[in-house]
Amino acid sequence: MSLIILPHILAASEQPQYATQSQFKDTSEDLKRMRIVEGKPALLVVLDADKQVLASSVGYTQWSSGRPQLPLAEFGVSYTYRKAADKGDPATNFDTEERRLPIMPALRFNPTSKFAIDIRNSGTAAQAFIIVDQDEVRSKTDITDWPNEIWDGSAPLDVAQLTYKYFDMAVGLHDSQAPLQLTRLDMSKSDVNLPLVSKFIDVYFTNMFHDWSDAKAQMEAALNRLSSVDTLKSGAEIEALGE
Amino acid sequence: MSTLNTLINDEAVKEIVHRWGSPAYIDTSSENKGARNYYLHGFVGRVPTPAELLYGTFAMKEGDVVTADATEKYGFSLDLHFPHLGSIELSCDHTDNHSRAVFGQSVRASGLILPEGVRLESAIEGMQTLPPLEGVTTSWMMDFSFDGQKEYTWNAGNRNGVIQAGRENKLTSGDLPTWFMISESSSLPTMQSYKVYAPKSATNPDGTKVTGYVSHMFYDYQPERRPIIVGTIGLVGSGADLQIELPRRGYEFETITPLSLRIMMQ
Numbered sequence: 001m002s003l004i005i006l007p008h009i010l011a012a013s014e015q016p017q018y019a020t021q022s023q024f025k026d027t028s029e030d031l032k033r034m035r036i037v038e039g040k041p042a043l044l045v046v047l048d049a050d051k052q053v054l055a056s057s058v059g060y061t062q063w064s065s066g067r068p069q070l071p072l073a074e075f076g077v078s079y080t081y082r083k084a085a086d087k088g089d090p091a092t093n094f095d096t097e098e099r100r101l102p103i104m105p106a107l108r109f110n111p112t113s114k115f116a117i118d119i120r121n122s123g124t125a126a127q128a129f130i131i132v133d134q135d136e137v138r139s140k141t142d143i144t145d146w147p148n149e150i151w152d153g154s155a156p157l158d159v160a161q162l163t164y165k166y167f168d169m170a171v172g173l174h175d176s177q178a179p180l181q182l183t184r185l186d187m188s189k190s191d192v193n194l195p196l197v198s199k200f201i202d203v204y205f206t207n208m209f210h211d212w213s214d215a216k217a218q219m220e221a222a223l224n225r226l227s228s229v230d231t232l233k234s235g236a237e238i239e240a241l242g243e
Numbered sequence: 244m245s246t247l248n249t250l251i252n253d254e255a256v257k258e259i260v261h262r263w264g265s266p267a268y269i270d271t272s273s274e275n276k277g278a279r280n281y282y283l284h285g286f287v288g289r290v291p292t293p294a295e296l297l298y299g300t301f302a303m304k305e306g307d308v309v310t311a312d313a314t315e316k317y318g319f320s321l322d323l324h325f326p327h328l329g330s331i332e333l334s335c336d337h338t339d340n341h342s343r344a345v346f347g348q349s350v351r352a353s354g355l356i357l358p359e360g361v362r363l364e365s366a367i368e369g370m371q372t373l374p375p376l377e378g379v380t381t382s383w384m385m386d387f388s389f390d391g392q393k394e395y396t397w398n399a400g401n402r403n404g405v406i407q408a409g410r411e412n413k414l415t416s417g418d419l420p421t422w423f424m425i426s427e428s429s430s431l432p433t434m435q436s437y438k439v440y441a442p443k444s445a446t447n448p449d450g451t452k453v454t455g456y457v458s459h460m461f462y463d464y465q466p467e468r469r470p471i472i473v474g475t476i477g478l479v480g481s482g483a484d485l486q487i488e489l490p491r492r493g494y495e496f497e498t499i500t501p502l503s504l505r506i507m508m509q
Contacts, residue, residue, distance in 0.1 A: 003472060
């Protein structure tokens with residue numbers, strides 16, 4: 001094994017409670033240059049296929065390291081194991097641990113408006129961007145503090161022309177795996193605003209620092225090494241197999 | 244990674260990880276007082292797989308740390324607490340070239356310091372920002388030079404338990420530590436652990452034989468205790484991530500004599 005860097009380092013490097021940032025005074029003028037994501041004013045813009053701004057909202061970005069909201073099919077690991085207590089029927093001596101997920105921080109966009117984003121034009125959402133003010137000059141709460149042409153929909157938006165850093169996100173409905181989930185993709189200006197499915201938008205970088213693409217299979221293999229632990233079989237099946 | 248992404252590109256990721264662990268301050272009042280400390284925890288036994296580390300879920304089987312016949316004796320603590328020798332403290336803001344015989348403060352770290360021209364104030368009185376190193380074109384996250392003669396004593400941990408199992412010839416990984424993790428705490432992550440029992444059989448009639456342990460790190464609790472860097476420990480020339488000198492006989496698990504540790508991101 002070569003050295004493993006765990007994704008948690010993203011939060012540990014940037015969040016103020018960890019050692020890297022906690023040494024600096026909050027009032028240090030250049031502190032903002034020590035961070036890429038944590039606490040930056042940001043815009044969310046949703047575009048149609050012709051780069052027309054359909055909807056936009058203001059907020060800020062941060063790392064979030066709570067329970068990850070990763071797709072279960074791709075990452076969730078559950079297993080059945082034998083615990084000692086003998087309840088008579090051998091099959092009931094087993095417990096199932098559900099859906100363990102990798103510990104991985106999310107890049108989170110916190111919209112100021114928690115439940116809806118303002119619609120600027122009618123159309124069908126095709127892509128979305130989070131545009132980040134790394135110099136921390138713009139407002140985290142007042143969208144009018146940002147240049148109009150980025151968010152008001154009066155002209156198409158070409159992100160490549162921006163001086164701000166940005167990244168793109170897939171847009172989808174609630175049942176999709178897109179980071180930005182909307183209640184509908186077709187929006188009409190007469191609706192005024194568009195409900196968000198979640199009050200945060202979390203983006204995971206699932207293959208950072210290491211090739212984690214087979215992490216689920218590896219985790220299942222590690223669990224299946226143990227006798228009377230199985231990621232597929234039921235308790236009765238494990239019991240029938242014996243030692 | 245998407246091309247429509249200028250925020251989290253390779254360069255930005257490198258900046259983020261190099262900042263973690265890089266020295267930024269020096270304490271002018273005392274050469275040996277560290278501002279930013281990290282902890283290197285040593286372990287014996289099987290090295291966890293990358294997937295176990297990512298999930299924070301460790302599946303420990305009999306034989307991973309102690310021989311199968313000793314599982315019962317030591318089985319109550321087959322999670323990471325049993326093979327944990329303890330930690331040594333890595334301090335990141337030293338300017339002197341040589342280690343000092345001050346416990347836990349005896350290593351030097353250098354590397355990326357601060358972006359050129361950045362002016363920062365320390366949250367701690369008496370700390371001064373280190374200037375960028377002259378002529379430095381590459382950076383690394385942590386770069387420790389140890390005095391090769393200096394033995395560091397593991398702090399806390401279960402080294403007495405490990406020594407005892409070693410005396411009884413019950414350790415399966417030999418006479419040396421096998422792996423380390425670096426975190427921001429001298430404590431291991433608090434974990435929820437489950438004993439796993441063998442199915443009932445002729446040799447296990449009441450089903451009470453423990454064959455392993457599964458432990459989970461919590462998602463939300465004490466994130467500062469989480470491992471951030473994990474690697475192998477071995478003798479010089481072994482190719483391990485952290486290479487050590489052969490310890491004095493009888494002191495294999497009391498102390499560690501590391502040579503160097505440079506952590507970079509490719």
